[in-house]
Structure formats: structure tokens, C-alpha cells
Amino acid sequence: MDNVRQQLIRLYLDNLQVRVTEMGFKQVLPDWRDLDYTPDYNKFYLICEGEGWLKIGDTEYAPQPGQWFLMPQGVKQSYSYASGPRFTKYWCHFTAMVGENNLFDLLKIPVVLDSGVEGEPQRLFRELLACENDTSLTAPLLLKTAMMKLIAHYIERAASSAVGVEPAAESMPLQAVIEHIHLHYNRNLTIDELAERAHLHPNYFIRVFRRHFGTSPIQYVNRKRIEEAKWLLTSTDLKLAEIGARVGIPDVSYLSKLFKSSTGLSPTPYRLTHRSNP
Known part of the structure; x- marks a missing residue:
């Protein structure tokens, strides 16, 4: 799979x-x-x-x-x-x-x-x-x-x-959206662009996405970005600004805020905590 x-x-x-x-x-x-x-x-x-x-x-x-x-x-x-x-x-x-x-x-x-x-x-x-x-x-x-x-x-x-x-077959439009997000999360993704992938009107697309996943499309995009940021923090020595550029959140202040909201830790403490564990 x-x-x-x-x-x-x-x-x-x-x-x-x-x-x-x-x-x-x-x-x-x-x-x-x-x-x-x-x-x-x-x-x-x-x-x-x-x-x-x-x-x-x-x-x-x-x-x-x-x-x-x-x-x-x-x-x-x-x-x-x-x-x-x-x-x-x-x-x-x-x-x-x-x-x-x-x-x-x-x-x-x-x-x-x-x-x-x-x-x-x-x-x-x-x-x-x-x-x-x-x-x-x-x-x-x-x-x-x-x-x-x-x-x-x-x-x-x-x-x-x-x-x-x-x-199932009815999941195929959303599967196309998820695939598109995974390929392009590092750039500015709009609702119109994602809705077009699903062949749905933007307003209806947001409702369908939330009904299936319990979150909005943009919240899911940010979740994907934070997951990638977590991986980069623990597997590389990149600076936070470089990580932000790679994951599509170039504003370091916003990245730090979003990261802490998601994990409970700011990026630097997260890196130190997870790198100290084998």
C-alpha cells in the first residue's frame, strides 16, 4: 500500500x-x-x-x-x-x-x-x-x-x-487531495486549488473534507507541515528558518506558534528533548 x-x-x-x-x-x-x-x-x-x-x-x-x-x-x-x-x-x-x-x-x-x-x-x-x-x-x-x-x-x-x-471508490477524490497535499505542502496551497483536485465546489469541498476527517483542509495541510518540521528538527541540523522554508511556513514566529500549539513544545526544546532520547 x-x-x-x-x-x-x-x-x-x-x-x-x-x-x-x-x-x-x-x-x-x-x-x-x-x-x-x-x-x-x-x-x-x-x-x-x-x-x-x-x-x-x-x-x-x-x-x-x-x-x-x-x-x-x-x-x-x-x-x-x-x-x-x-x-x-x-x-x-x-x-x-x-x-x-x-x-x-x-x-x-x-x-x-x-x-x-x-x-x-x-x-x-x-x-x-x-x-x-x-x-x-x-x-x-x-x-x-x-x-x-x-x-x-x-x-x-x-x-x-x-x-x-x-x-473505497468514493474516497478517490479525497485521496487525490491528500496526495496533492503530500507533494506540495511546502508551498501556498489554497482551498480553490484543493477543491479543484476533488472536482468539488470550494464551499462544499470544505464540508466534505471536515465530514470525513474532522478537520479543515488547511488545518490538515498545517498538520502535515508540522509533521515534516518534527522530522527535520530531529534528523538534521537545519536552522528553524531553513526548516520553515522547506515545510511552507517561512514566518519563523508563526511556525514556532503553530508548532507549540500542536506539540506543547517550542521547536528548540522539542529538538533537544527528542535528540537526547535514543
Whole structure:
């Protein structure tokens, strides 16, 4: 995966908000069946044993023990008990929103992985289920953390599979914008120029960008510039004025202000701190 696509996916994940609505570990009942329904939530099924039938979109599956299924929100689905031993499975229903978009509408990701009957996915599901009866003050945070870890593990496993993980087709205009920013962050970039890359009206482009990434296009450009400045501070002996010229912020005073706002440190202390660490 090239750096631009990877950065786009990381931007989505950086703005991800999750909510768990249901979860469990059990053997399904004999009447476990529903046909051609479209849920407004995502589902994970981790099959531990037994037999059954799933349909996700237009594709039918006969899940096997050790397989981990993602059933995305907004996709027509069916499931039913088969004639053999009934499924025993870990499962959860959850939303995973990036702005106003379901994460799995923004990513092309396989809907089934081979995880094995024991291992990290099972441990992560048990961690999630342990939150179900938690009455502590921080229980909602622990539940979200456990769900985030489960999603992160699925995406990492998917990314290392033969299918991989890619931004969906609807992300292509924004991918072109991100690529343009990465190539030209060191010069004065305007909203009109970036909007043209996405083939959108400037005002609409700003709304679309913020809806996807939770930040404005110019804020993202500055974030990219600060990331490059951090790298130059710790890997070179360039003076701050030279770094500013390289990253597109020639005003040293403004660069220092922006840098401290982003990192909590001014450029010189940042350089000394990070160079003193191995």
C-alpha cells in the first residue's frame, strides 16, 4: 500500500467513533434465522464451532470454526441454522462512524478472515464481554477501548491478507487531495486549488473534507507541515528558518506558534528533548 492510501486510512481511523449495542458468546437457538434484512449497525461473528449459513450482499457463506465475519451496516444480509450442530460464536453489534459515514463504507475490506479457533481474536472478544457487567465509572470508556482494539485487530489482519485494505471508490477524490497535499505542502496551497483536485465546489469541498476527517483542509495541510518540521528538527541540523522554508511556513514566529500549539513544545526544546532520547 502506498503512503498516500495508508495516510488516508489512518485519517479515517483517527476520527473513528464506536458504540457497542449488543454482544455475547453462546450457541444459537434452533430458530436462529432472518432473511433479507438490512441492519443499521455492523456485526462481528467469530465462529467457534457448529454449522450454519450466512449471506452478505449477494454472496453466501457456510462459515467454519475459526472464521471471523464482518457484516457491515447498510448491506442486505441473511442467516440461518443448518441441519448439523448449531453455531457457537462470539458476536457483537456496533456502529463505527467517521463523521457521518460508516467506516466500512469508506474502506474496501474483506468480510471474512481465518483467525483460528484460539488466539488473539478470542482474547479480545473475552475482553469486550468482560465490560458488559462493569459498573465502574469508567465502564463506557473501557467498553469503547475494547471495541476499538477488536476493530483494529480485524483491520490489521485484513491488511496483511491477500485481499488487503484499500480506501473505497468514493474516497478517490479525497485521496487525490491528500496526495496533492503530500507533494506540495511546502508551498501556498489554497482551498480553490484543493477543491479543484476533488472536482468539488470550494464551499462544499470544505464540508466534505471536515465530514470525513474532522478537520479543515488547511488545518490538515498545517498538520502535515508540522509533521515534516518534527522530522527535520530531529534528523538534521537545519536552522528553524531553513526548516520553515522547506515545510511552507517561512514566518519563523508563526511556525514556532503553530508548532507549540500542536506539540506543547517550542521547536528548540522539542529538538533537544527528542535528540537526547535514543
